[in-house]
Amino acid sequence: MRLTAVILAAGQGTRMKSTTPKVLHPLAGQPLVSYAVDTATRVTGVAPVLVVGHGSERVRAALGDRARYVMQAEQLGTGHAVLQARELLLGQADAVLVTYADMPLLTEQTLRQMVEAHSRSASALTILTVVNEDPHGFGRVVRDAAGRVQAVVEEAVCTPEQRAIRELNAGVYCFDAIWLWENLPRVPLSPKGEYYLTDMVGLAIAQGRPVNAVLCADESELLGINTRVHLAEAEAALRSRINRYWMEAGVTLLNPATTCIDATVTIGQDTTIWPNTYLLGRTVIGSGCRIGPGSMVQDCQIGDDCAVTLSVLEHAVMEDDSNIGPFGHLRKGARLCRGAHMGNFGEMKSSTLGPGSKMGHFSYLGDAQIGANVNIGAGTITCNFDGVHKHATVIEDDVFIGSDSMLVAPVRIGQGARTGAGSVVTHDVPAGAVVYGVPARVKRPTGEQ
Ligand code: UD1
Ligand code: CA
Numbered sequence: 249m250r251l252t253a254v255i256l257a258a259g260q261g262t263r264m265k266s267t268t269p270k271v272l273h274p275l276a277g278q279p280l281v282s283y284a285v286d287t288a289t290r291v292t293g294v295a296p297v298l299v300v301g302h303g304s305e306r307v308r309a310a311l312g313d314r315a316r317y318v319m320q321a322e323q324l325g326t327g328h329a330v331l332q333a334r335e336l337l338l339g340q341a342d343a344v345l346v347t348y349a350d351m352p353l354l355t356e357q358t359l360r361q362m363v364e365a366h367s368r369s370a371s372a373l374t375i376l377t378v379v380n381e382d383p384h385g386f387g388r389v390v391r392d393a394a395g396r397v398q399a400v401v402e403e404a405v406c407t408p409e410q411r412a413i414r415e416l417n418a419g420v421y422c423f424d425a426i427w428l429w430e431n432l433p434r435v436p437l438s439p440k441g442e443y444y445l446t447d448m449v450g451l452a453i454a455q456g457r458p459v460n461a462v463l464c465a466d467e468s469e470l471l472g473i474n475t476r477v478h479l480a481e482a483e484a485a486l487r488s489r490i491n492r493y494w495m496e497a498g499v500t501l502l503n504p505a506t507t508c509i510d511a512t513v514t515i516g517q518d519t520t521i522w523p524n525t526y527l528l529g530r531t532v533i534g535s536g537c538r539i540g541p542g543s544m545v546q547d548c549q550i551g552d553d554c555a556v557t558l559s560v561l562e563h564a565v566m567e568d569d570s571n572i573g574p575f576g577h578l579r580k581g582a583r584l585c586r587g588a589h590m591g592n593f594g595e596m597k598s599s600t601l602g603p604g605s606k607m608g609h610f611s612y613l614g615d616a617q618i619g620a621n622v623n624i625g626a627g628t629i630t631c632n633f634d635g636v637h638k639h640a641t642v643i644e645d646d647v648f649i650g651s652d653s654m655l656v657a658p659v660r661i662g663q664g665a666r667t668g669a670g671s672v673v674t675h676d677v678p679a680g681a682v683v684y685g686v687p688a689r690v691k692r693p694t695g696e697q
Contacts, residue, residue, distance in 0.1 A: 249367055252341040252425075253288035254333045257281055257349035258301025258320040263475045269303030271349045272310055273479055276486045277510035277528055279310050280473060283352035283486075288345060289314070291359045297333045298349070325442030327435040334429050343367070344428055346421040346445065350473040352482055353489075354420065358469055365462050366422040372457035373428070373448060375400065376420035378464045387417035387446045389461065397459040400446035405439055417446060418470045427457065486511070494521075507540075516552065534568065548578070551586075564596075567603075582613075585620075599630075602645070614638070615657065619645035625669070627652040644679065 261270020271281035281298070288296040298315040300307050301323055308317055318332040330346055337344065343366060345359060358376065366374040375397070377389050387400040388410050400417045401410050431451055435443045449459050464470060473479050490511060491504040498517035501507050508526045509515070516535030521527070525540035533539060534552035542558045550556070550566045557573030564578035567586040572578065576590050581598035584590060588601045591608040599613040602620040607613065609626035615638050616630045628649050630641040639657035643649070647661050650669040655661070660676045667673055668684030668691075677683050682691040 249343055249363075250341045251292040251343050251345065251363060252294055252337060253292050253296035253345040253347065254299065254330055254337070255281070255284050255288060255296050255315070255347050255349050256299050256326060256329045257284075257307060258299050258304075258323055258329055259350075260302040260323070261350070261474070264479075265476075269306055270473065272303065272306060273473075273476075275352055275473075275479065275482055276490065277512060280352055280479075281307065281349045282311065282314070284347055284349045284354070285311060285315050287354060287356050287359065288347060290356050291363065292345065297336060299329045299332050301329075325438070326445035327432065327443035327447060330428075330445055331432050331443070334432065337425070338429050341425045344423045344425050346423065348419050348472065351419065351470060352473065353469045353471050353485055355469055358464060358466075359420070362420065362422045362462050365460055366424075369460045370458065371460035372424050372431075372452035372455070374422040374460040374462060375449065376418040376464050376470075377415050377461050378418050378467045378470055379415050380467060381414060383411075383414055383416050388413040389415040389417055391415070397449065397461050398453055399450040402438070402440075402444055402446060418464055419472070421445070421448075423448075427452070431455075502540075543573075613641075616641040616643065616655075618643045619647070619663070621645060622647045622649070624649050625651035625653060629654050631656045650684075 257271045264270045264273065272279045285296055295315050298317050299320050300317055301320045304319060318336055320329050320332045347354060362374055362376055385403060387402045388406055389397060390399040390401055390410060392398050434451060435447045438444050452459050468485055471478060471482055473482055487508060490509050491501055491507060494509060494515055495501055499515045500520040503523035506523045507521050510528045512529060513527045513531045515533045518535050519533055519537040522540030524542045526544040529547040531545050531548050533550045536553040537550060538555045543556050544560045546562045548561045548564050551568035553569050554566045555571035559573040559576040561578040563580040564582040566584045569586055570584035570588045572584065572590045575593045577595045579597040582596035583600040585601060585603040587604045589606045590601060593610045594607050596613045599616040601607060601618045602622060604620055605618050605622040607624035611624050611628040613630050614632035622643055631654055632638050632641065641655050641657045642660040644661060644663040646664045648666040650667045650671060652670045653667045654672040656674045659673055662677055662679030664680045665677045666682045667688060671684050671688040672686040673683060674687040683689060684691055
């Protein structure tokens with residue numbers, strides 16, 4: 249069966265009180281709409297059609313080719329919204345899933361369950377329903393004496409008896425494609441001046457076509473985001489879903505309630521995440537690591553058996569067996585090579601600390617390439633900025649940089665060289681040489697003193 253999805257995202261989301269379109273508000277690090285898009289894509293195997301309206305340019309820019317787009321210039325209701333996809337999808341599929349962009353917790357399993365139930369039935373459409381004691385804002389599912397679905401009636405046009413119904417329309421549909429595109433233009437204008445997609449239920453029944461209903465087992469999936477309070481509820485639900493996933497995959501979370509892992513992060517087995525830790529963006533963490541407590545890792549690659557303690561890492565790389573902290577800051581382009589150690593109060597930007605090299609205390613490396621087995625003494629600074637330009641520092645293998653050295657870039661320290669404590673190094677240092685002083689000069693060989 250050829251399956252495709254239409255996702256409605258044209259509404260303004262007035263109750264968010266925001267200049268950002270509702271569907272672009274971030275949720276666990278991703279725009280709200282991306283959840284509906286990704287879930288639909290996994291179920292159908294093709295990019296869904298997104299019906300856009302308010303803020304359409306920004307929505308397109310955010311999602312790019314992850315979706316196909318049709319424009320609904322005026323928001324004349326959910327039925328009218330789906331109609332905008334008709335021309336694009338006519339003849340393209342056997343069944344059409346319709347979901348709303350503001351329901352990020354809806355799972356792939358629920359959609360698959362609907363598709364299966366639909367394909368087993370001869371229904372014109374299958375709807376997802378939920379039973380809830382608080383029906384406010386939902387369409388009511390009307391059944392006949394035999395329990396067959398007869399209609400979905402919007403709250404605004406309910407009779408008092410219908411208003412008392414507790415089976416509600418969740419807002420997820422699976423349509424027979426041919427029937428949908430033929431009948432959607434026939435949806436009447438409601439007394440409220442909108443074309444309701446839900447009127448398709450009554451239309452099918454009037455034609456003698458049965459309507460199938462799937463009862464949603466987990467109503468937490470159906471949370472629709474209308475306000476920032478809903479957004480926080482969804483954030484909490486999604487975070488705990490993600491945390492559970494990683495725990496089941498072999499990652500220890502010492503305190504899941506204070507652990508924040510974006511949906512885009514991956515973590516290897518037997519890694520332990522300590523409390524108050526944020527793993528964000530496209531971060532990849534290997535196995536056997538200890539991350540946290542109190543750390544933020546954004547868009548980083550961390551190898552196996554690494555440790556991160558009370559540190560902030562952004563767009564950086566840590567190779568296997570390297571460690572950082574407490575109180576380290578890796579900025580964009582920083583790399584700790586295999587076995588490297590960066591200790592208390594260090595900062596690195598666009599720099600590499602070579603294999604086995606150590607930078608234990610109070611140092612800054614900017615635009616610096618450090619070789620293997622180098623010791624960076626306490627308080628060492630690469631003076632990489634002359635007020636206008638950035639300059640590079642190169643430190644070759646086996647160098648010993650004495651405490652409180654200032655390396656005024658551009659500068660190169662040759663293999664095995666040493667700088668004395670407090671040196672201000674303004675010229676290249678030859679391999680094996682010892683320099684000291686301000687400005688640093690080569691120590692004369694013993695005997696000539
Ligand atoms: C809808 C259902 C209701 C269901 C509820 C579940 C209809 C008529 N009603 O009501 O039965 O119980 O969802 O949450 O479908 N949208 C457009 N263009 C439009 C109108 C809406 O793209 O012209 C989009 C909105 O951006 C939103 C979604 O469709 O993402 C749902 O619209 P909304 O107005 O929130 O429908 P509800 O009143 O919640
Ligand atoms: Ca809604």
